[in-house]
Amino acid sequence: MNNIWSENIQGVMTLYLSRKLRFDDVFFGQYKKQFGIDENADIKILEVGCGPGALAEALRRQYPNAEISAIDRDSNFISFARENVTGVDFYEGDAEKLPFEDCSFDVTISNTVLEHIESKAFWGEQLRVLKPGGVCLCLSARRGLHCTAPCLETTKAEKEFWESIPQSEDELKKYGVGRYSMTEAEIPASMEKNGFSDVTAGYAIIDLTPDAPKYPPKMAEAMIEAMRQSDLEAIRHARSCGAEEAVSAVNAKYNERLRLYREGVKQWDTSVSVTMILRGVKK
Numbered sequence: 001m002n003n004i005w006s007e008n009i010q011g012v013m014t015l016y017l018s019r020k021l022r023f024d025d026v027f028f029g030q031y032k033k034q035f036g037i038d039e040n041a042d043i044k045i046l047e048v049g050c051g052p053g054a055l056a057e058a059l060r061r062q063y064p065n066a067e068i069s070a071i072d073r074d075s076n077f078i079s080f081a082r083e084n085v086t087g088v089d090f091y092e093g094d095a096e097k098l099p100f101e102d103c104s105f106d107v108t109i110s111n112t113v114l115e116h117i118e119s120k121a122f123w124g125e126q127l128r129v130l131k132p133g134g135v136c137l138c139l140s141a142r143r144g145l146h147c148t149a150p151c152l153e154t155t156k157a158e159k160e161f162w163e164s165i166p167q168s169e170d171e172l173k174k175y176g177v178g179r180y181s182m183t184e185a186e187i188p189a190s191m192e193k194n195g196f197s198d199v200t201a202g203y204a205i206i207d208l209t210p211d212a213p214k215y216p217p218k219m220a221e222a223m224i225e226a227m228r229q230s231d232l233e234a235i236r237h238a239r240s241c242g243a244e245e246a247v248s249a250v251n252a253k254y255n256e257r258l259r260l261y262r263e264g265v266k267q268w269d270t271s272v273s274v275t276m277i278l279r280g281v282k283k
């Protein structure tokens with residue numbers, strides 16, 4: 001039983017809702033172009049470090065004939081994924097010691113996992129479980145743009161809540177989050193050095209701007225709700241007293257954001273994420 005990530009770093013809803021948006025059908029064409037995988041192929045895909053399963057769920061829709069497996073070592077993520085995502089086999093386990101036979105998958109894929117696992121083990125295990133000619137896809141989040149709506153600025157109650165929590169050692173450092181981060185030039189080089197051929201790199205740009213007219217209300221409101229759940233989970237994870245006021249303040253400001261959206265009062269707050277997409281082949 002391992003709940004380190006979901007209880008200390010990013011909660012189930014923070015990851016699931018944000019990734020559901022990033023891997024929405026509206027955006028998936030950008031990834032597909034770089035993946036270069038026949039969408040009707042009868043293949044076996046393994047997602048490594050799948051979290052609560054939003055990418056696996058999108059792969060299920062986009063590659064309907066594929067057999068999809070997904071693995072993560074966090075028990076909460078795997079329980080959530082098993083309950084909420086159908087048509088995917090979810091496993092609890094370690095990416096550094098994949099519980100699969102050599103040469104058993106056509107494609108391996110991961111999203112924002114590379115930076116947390118030692119490179120030799122990360123690439124080496126995927127190389128081992130891929131069939132000759134198999135494709136490794138690696139998605140890595142790069143610096144994006146973020147602009148907050150005035151009505152979503154941190155409230156006094158939130159500030160007081162966060163200031164009341166004793167500063168302990170840096171949580172991210174403690175759990176080794178991002179310990180193996182690499183630059184845009186280092187990732188493809190690392191993939192080649194660790195045995196992959198024909199390595200290519202490209203980018204997907206995901207624009208989450210609720211007020212943009214191209215997005216229907218359902219999607220725009222999902223963007224606002226994803227932010228709300230992320231703020232609420234952060235407060236819950238702090239496990240500190242005085243959380244009720246902060247929770248109420250967060251709910252009040254997101255209710256206001258929704259009201260403004262519904263009344264057509266534009267805020268133009270945005271979150272644009274840039275995802276690097278690496279593709280390499282096992283010769």
Ligand SMILES: C[S@@+](CC[C@H](N)C(=O)[O-])C[C@H]1O[C@@H](n2cnc3c(N)ncnc32)[C@H](O)[C@@H]1O
Nearest residue numbers: 005015019049050051072073074094095111112
């Ligand atoms: C930033 S999260 C990304 C999760 C998911 N790919 C997504 O985009 O929602 C990193 C994930 O890697 C998982 N992880 C980290 N080290 C791992 C390891 N050695 N084996 C399996 N999973 C691991 C964490 O539990 C977490 O779910």
